[in-house]
Amino acid sequence: MPTLAQLRRYAVGRSLFRPTTLIGAIERLGFVQADPIRAPARAQDLILRHRVKGYRAGDLESRYPKLPVEEDAFVNYGYLPRATAALMHPRTARHAWKVGDQARAAEVLAYIRERGTVHPAEVDAHFQHGTATNWFGGSSRVSTQLLDGMHYRGLVRVAGRQGGTRTYAVATHATGPDTDPEAGYDQLVDVVMNLYAPLATRPLRQLIGMLRYGVPQWRDDRVGAIARALKRYESAIVDGVTYHWPVGEDPTSRRWANKPDVRLLAPFDPVVWDRERFEHLWGWEYRFEAYTPAPKRIRGYYSLPLLWRDDVIGWANLSVVGGRLVPEIGYITAAPNDPSYGAALETELTRMSEFLGLATPRE
Secondary structure (H helix, E strand, O other), X not given: OOOHHHHHHHHHHHHOOOOEOHHHHHHHHOOEEOOOOOOOOOHHHHHHOOOEOOOOOOHHHHHHHHOOEEEEEOOOEEEEEHHHHHHOOOOOOOOOOOOOHHHHHHHHHHHHHHHOEEOHXXXXXXXXXXXXXXXXXXXXXXXXXXXXXXXXXXXXXXEEEEOOEEXXXXXXXXXXXXXXXXXXXXXXXXXXXHHHOOEEHHHHHHHHHHHHHOOHXXXXXXXXXXXXXXXXXXXXXXXXXXXXXXXXXXXOOHHHOOOOOEEEOOOOOOOOOOHHHHHHHHOOOOOOOOOOOHHHOXXXXXXXXXXXXXXXXXXXXXXEEOOEEEEEEEEOOOOOOOOOHHHHHHHHHHHHHHHHOOOOOOO
């Protein structure tokens, strides 16, 4: 049975693997959560920079069109290997089209098939669909909402981005054969487990429930999927909590030993994504506060958990001023007394500057 210290090393070591190629990292992770906030870079870039050799902010977006990767719904929205995305299609949306939308979608699909790849502005200019209330309560173009719905249903895929805006092409997986629900569901749960292990029972159940976003057509098998997962994964009680992990992995192995490195992690990095596990492993509460009113924020708009070896000891808020990276570091208690910590933190901040493409070196 692993100790809590061994579980910490395991959680960090299995996720922060040796940097590899971009597609290699995405395939090993299985899913990379996306977020549009850039502070100082988008979450997907902050996640990949630790796991891809020589990664720079924006590399995923610029290289995406040539990668066997899809932007799609999963437990959240993000990037998946194409083979994984194919398991979720054809997807049956939870809500039927509004009156007229299915006919409009058919017309837009024919237009995209003729054009190859389209920008939403092209679709809007051609069809003049007008505007409508979106789910935020604001106003957006009907063409944009329609393309979102077509993408979710697997009629079109994201072909790339122009200035951050998704461009679309006809999806090929939409006409693929139906996947056996039980086998397909279990494969997707395995992706979740591979990404976030070790998982306590409650977060594992929660994540399987969140798969309804990616496969709403299989939601009736959720209870069965949970039962099968609890049966097939290895597990142990650690410090009063039952944790589960993939078969064949040993959380007590010395292979998970961590180097004396500092890592600034994205709020959605797999190491820290599970807030319940975070509090159990590291003994303090971390919250994503970008949508919290400024007066109520405790650690900052986009605080990045600060990992030292296998211990999350604080956080950092980063900004760029005059071409230089400006960090604001906070600690739960105090900076480590270890003499190697200061150099390790400086190395991480230098890596962050290089990742952001800042021309001026830190002083």
